[in-house]
Amino acid sequence: MSTHVDRQIQGFLETPPLWTKTQFGIEQFTFPKVDLQALTPTPIPQKIRLGHQMEHVCKQLLDASPAYEVLLYNEPVRQGKQTLGEIDYILRETATDQIIHLELTYKFYIIDPQISEPIHQLMGPNRRDMFFTKMEKIKNEQFGLLHDPAGQKTLAEKGVPTQNIQHQTCYKAQLFEPYQSDPINLRPLNPQCIVGYWLRLEDLRATDFQAYEFYIPYKTEWVVPPHEDVAWMSYYETLLEVNMRLLKQNAPMLWIKKGPLPLKSVL
Numbered sequence: 001m002s003t004h005v006d007r008q009i010q011g012f013l014e015t016p017p018l019w020t021k022t023q024f025g026i027e028q029f030t031f032p033k034v035d036l037q038a039l040t041p042t043p044i045p046q047k048i049r050l051g052h053q054m055e056h057v058c059k060q061l062l063d064a065s066p067a068y069e070v071l072l073y074n075e076p077v078r079q080g081k082q083t084l085g086e087i088d089y090i091l092r093e094t095a096t097d098q099i100i101h102l103e104l105t106y107k108f109y110i111i112d113p114q115i116s117e118p119i120h121q122l123m124g125p126n127r128r129d130m131f132f133t134k135m136e137k138i139k140n141e142q143f144g145l146l147h148d149p150a151g152q153k154t155l156a157e158k159g160v161p162t163q164n165i166q167h168q169t170c171y172k173a174q175l176f177e178p179y180q181s182d183p184i185n186l187r188p189l190n191p192q193c194i195v196g197y198w199l200r201l202e203d204l205r206a207t208d209f210q211a212y213e214f215y216i217p218y219k220t221e222w223v224v225p226p227h228e229d230v231a232w233m234s235y236y237e238t239l240l241e242v243n244m245r246l247l248k249q250n251a252p253m254l255w256i257k258k259g260p261l262p263l264k265s266v267l
Contacts, residue, residue, distance in 0.1 A: 004220075005041045011223035012057045015106070015172040016192040018050030023188050024119070024135055029102055029168040032067040039064045050219050054106040055088065058170065068093055068100075071160055079150040085142065087151075090160055099165045100193075103135060103142045107173045108222060108253075110198040113183055118186050122175065122213035125198070131173075143167040174222075177266065179203050196264030201246060204239065213257040216245075219261035226255040 013036075017028050020199035044056045055074065060071050072090035076083050089102040109122035135237040145151045146165060155162045177184055179199035184191075190219055213232035217224065233241070238254070245252045 004046075005044055005226075007224040007227070008044065008053065008220075009036070009039075009041060009057055009061065011225055012106070012172070014188050014225060015060070015174060015223065018107075018131075018171045018173040018193055019188055019190055024138055024139070026135065026171075027166070027168045029100075029170040031061075031170060034061050034064050045078050046220055051106055053220060054172075054223065055104055058104050059089070061087065062091065066094060071099075072155075072158055075154060075158065077145055077148070077154045084148065084150055085145045087145065087154070088142075089156075089227040090165075091153070096170055099161055099169050101143070101165050103138055103167075103169045105138070105169060105171045106200075106223070107131070107134070107171075108176070109173055110163075110176045111178065111185050111186070113178065113181060118189055121175075121186075122189075124178075126249065136170055138171075150155060174264075179265070199265055201242065203263060204242065209256070210235045211258075215255040215257070216241060216252050217255060217260070222253055226264055228257075228262070230255070232257055 001030055013031070013034070017031075021028060024029065036096065039060070039200070041060055044053050046053070059070065059073055069092045069249050070089060071092055075087040075090070077085050077087060077106065080088055088104050089100075091100040091102055093100060107129070109129075110125055110127075111121050113121060115121045119132050119135070120130075124127060146167075147153065147161075152162050173193050174195045175186075175193040176196050176198040177194055179197045180199070180203075184194075186194075210234060214235065214237075215226075215230045215232055216228075216238070242252055242254075254265045258266060
């Protein structure tokens with residue numbers, strides 16, 4: 001079993017859903033329990049985007065659960081030569097025969113408390129990827145795709161019932177609150193998703209961090225819980241590397257070794 005795949009699977013399972021039950025008109029999928037001792041992971045392509053790697057992880061975990069049967073996975077919906085979109089998963093719940101259309105999202109968001117509405121406070125580290133925009137896309141486009149004639153035709157051709165399908169999302173997220181911020185009220189979002197803090201370069205330059213060691217994980221490691229088995233860098237090595245990344249408009253994640261367990265932060 002690959003240690004990296006092992007850790008990706010662990011990280012995926014340990015990442016809480018961004019909300020529970022139904023919020024914003026979207027029902028959150030309750031991920032089934034999986035016996036990891038009985039799971040033999042297959043290798044995950046490392047040269048694809050992290051979100052696509054999480055699709056592979058999710059598929060393996062769903063396949064390992066007796067609660068669901070995966071009927072379709074990453075199924076394109078085409079109209080002539082044009083691809084209108086892709087269906088992440090069609091599941092059959094084994095206990096009830098209920099057909100579920102499941103869309104997977106795995107995100108990393110910083111929280112900007114200067115914005116009043118919690119659903120607008122979440123954005124990608126480069127402030128381009130907005131939670132509210134993604135939520136609206138899932139509800140209006142990705143769920144709507146199955147009701148389009150091309151979507152209905154795709155399901156029928158694959159032998160999937162087109163009536164009484166439940167739309168759900170598996171929306172997992174790691175959230176980062178501002179460094180040294182006051183307590184944040186995220187409701188109705190899940191505060192358990194907060195895993196670290198985000199800071200500006202001037203925060204990192206402060207004397208608070210000079211005694212610590214750091215590791216800059218690869219993007220494929222962002223989902224992985226911080227651990228000790230990495231090549232830690234000194235404060236000054238890290239500051240130089242962070243400067244170079246920010247010049248390229250990349251927002252790096254940092255693991256900070258300041259106690260018995262490393263912590264996560266993102267710039």
